[in-house]
Amino acid sequence: MDNNEKIGFHKGALDCLLKERAEFSRILSIVDALIQMHTKALSDAGIDIKAELEKARQAAGQNQQQQAGGQQQADENFVNIDSAIQDSKKNF
Structure with missing residues (x-):
């Protein structure tokens, strides 16, 4: 790619x-x-917005912890696959 093409891109x-x-x-x-x-409609209905928000944050935090554990397992699986590929290359 020449310089003008790069600039245009x-x-x-x-x-x-x-x-x-x-x-x-x-x-x-x-x-x-x-x-x-x-938020205004819930406040008008008498709902404590701050308490509901805190519940939602706690639930989101628990979901993130569960997803982090799943990501660690996926990373371990990838390493296992990668090492299996390396082992198979050694055999050829």
């Missing part, structure tokens, strides 16, 4: 990424507005 990538960031920002503002709307 990177300019195009930046243009695309900037547009995606702007769209992401727009979507995020919509989500924030919806969160505020639902």
Whole structure:
């Protein structure tokens, strides 16, 4: 790839990424507005938002711990597969 092609490629990538960031920002503002709307509705209904939020955080923390254990097992499986491949190469 010559220099002009590289420059064009990177300019195009930046243009695309900037547009995606702007769209992401727009979507995020919509989500924030919806969160505020639902939070207000729950508060008006007498729900303790802080207590519910703490329950959700604890549940999310437990899910992350479980997923971390699964990732460790997947990493161990990958190492086992990799060593098996290396062993088979030695036999040939």
